[in-house]
Amino acid sequence: MSHDTATRTAAAPAADDEGTAPAHGLTPRRAGQWAKEQYPLYILIALLIFAGLTSDAFFSSYNVSNLLLQVSVIGIVTLAQFLIVLTGGIDISVGAVAGLAGVLSAGLFGGGNTLLAVAVAIVLGGAIGVFNGYLIAYRGLEAFIVTLGMLALGRGLVYAYTEGQPISPHAADFRTIATTAIGGVPVLGIVWIVLAMAMAFLTRRTVFGRRVYALGSSKEAAHAAGVPVRATMITVYVIAGVLVGFAGFLLAARIGAATPTGGDNYEIDSIAAVVIGGASLVGGRGRVLGAFLGTLIFGVISNLLVLLNVSTFLQDAFRGALIIFAMVLTTVQFTRRRRQRTAHS
Numbered sequence: 001m002s003h004d005t006a007t008r009t010a011a012a013p014a015a016d017d018e019g020t021a022p023a024h025g026l027t028p029r030r031a032g033q034w035a036k037e038q039y040p041l042y043i044l045i046a047l048l049i050f051a052g053l054t055s056d057a058f059f060s061s062y063n064v065s066n067l068l069l070q071v072s073v074i075g076i077v078t079l080a081q082f083l084i085v086l087t088g089g090i091d092i093s094v095g096a097v098a099g100l101a102g103v104l105s106a107g108l109f110g111g112g113n114t115l116l117a118v119a120v121a122i123v124l125g126g127a128i129g130v131f132n133g134y135l136i137a138y139r140g141l142e143a144f145i146v147t148l149g150m151l152a153l154g155r156g157l158v159y160a161y162t163e164g165q166p167i168s169p170h171a172a173d174f175r176t177i178a179t180t181a182i183g184g185v186p187v188l189g190i191v192w193i194v195l196a197m198a199m200a201f202l203t204r205r206t207v208f209g210r211r212v213y214a215l216g217s218s219k220e221a222a223h224a225a226g227v228p229v230r231a232t233m234i235t236v237y238v239i240a241g242v243l244v245g246f247a248g249f250l251l252a253a254r255i256g257a258a259t260p261t262g263g264d265n266y267e268i269d270s271i272a273a274v275v276i277g278g279a280s281l282v283g284g285r286g287r288v289l290g291a292f293l294g295t296l297i298f299g300v301i302s303n304l305l306v307l308l309n310v311s312t313f314l315q316d317a318f319r320g321a322l323i324i325f326a327m328v329l330t331t332v333q334f335t336r337r338r339r340q341r342t343a344h345s
Contacts, residue, residue, distance in 0.1 A: 039329060040277050040293040047300045055307045061184065063303070068189035069178070069254060071299035073098075074269050075192045075292065076247040079199045080240035081270035082291040086203065087215045087236055088283025089136065089143035094244050095266030096154030097128050099258075101248025103162050106169040106258035114171045118249050125245020126238055128154075133237030137230040151267070158260050166257040178254040188250060195243070200288040212236060216283025272323045273298055298322070 051058040077094050084091045101124050105117035132150060135141045180187045203209035211232045214222040223229045252258040271281075273294035279286025301322065305315045 040290050044293055044297050051304045067303045069186050071295050072188040072192040073247050073251045075295040076243055077266050078270040078273045078291050078295045080243040082274045083236055084240050085274050085279050086212050091147045092267040093147040093150035095263035096151045097244045098248035098263035099158045100154045101125055101245040102252035102262045103158055103167050103258040105249045106252045107167040112170040114173050121245040121249035122242050125241040129238040129241020133234030137233035162260045164260055166259045168257045175253050175256050196292050213284055
């Protein structure tokens with residue numbers, strides 16, 4: 001990415017469908033290009049059709065509501081992962097941090113006040129975000145190494161605090177947010193959708209969002225273009241940490257207790273959902289809608305496998321195959337776009 005390109009990216013009014021160039025209104029050509037890139041949406045539609053044909057229970061109101069509850073927490077974690085991946089980073093500690101936030105929100109101060117529990121989870125997530133962001137942005141450490149250490153630290157603290165036993169909060173309204181529905185839609189799902197819309201606005205309609213894309217394209221060019229690289233980077237990790245901490249509280253609220261294994265595999269699921277949604281792991285490319293659809297794809301597959309009584313071990317195999325398929329598909333997409341740009345230049 002050249003200096004000029006970085007400058008344009010950081011100053012552009014909005015990102016296009018690929019998240020890298022300015023948008024100048026909808027034209028038939030842009031609409032056609034947009035339709036060609038919506039493969040996560042097509043995968044989801046195909047899955048829904050297959051689910052409807054193979055299981056009578058899939059589209060029942062109970063199952064749809066349950067599906068939304070299942071994907072909401074990991075969906076919020078995926079939003080955090082998405083923001084970090086946009087910068088070219090990665091966070092493999094999100095599951096451990098969510099688990100730690102869950103047990104501390106349920107156990108600290110007796111777990112007798114729900115608002116205090118939410119505050120504990122958010123502050124913990126934000127503090128870990130500051131720590132991770134400082135080491136990555138100001139000390140120049142690799143995001144993978146830093147978050148790998150945080151994963152081990154978080155998991156260790158979870159087991160040390162819980163001694164391997166679930167923690168049940170004392171607050172009577174601790175589960176309210178996870179058990180309440182508005183018009184038949186679970187509040188937990190509404191929270192996820194609202195946060196996804198907020199993330200979409202943040203990344204596509206604000207100066208901060210444009211700086212995040214510029215960072216992911218080239219940190220050196222972004223710095224040369226006047227983007228405050230370190231401040232933007234640490235802000236990204238703080239926002240992600242707050243989201244993961246809040247997700248940890250929601251996970252405990254949904255289950256009704258904070259378990260030592262809470263958040264297990266969230267790092268894999270969130271990264272996979274982001275990649276399936278079309279984001280590039282090297283940064284600078286991706287959309288919230290893609291991450292949202294990627295989460296739903298994973299949720300539908302997991303839900304359908306349960307309904308079809310598929311073995312738990314085979315469920316893991318399906319998830320792994322899906323990740324590989326998404327990686328291959330993403331590589332093909334990026335290669336095709338690169339060739340098109342080369343041909344047009």
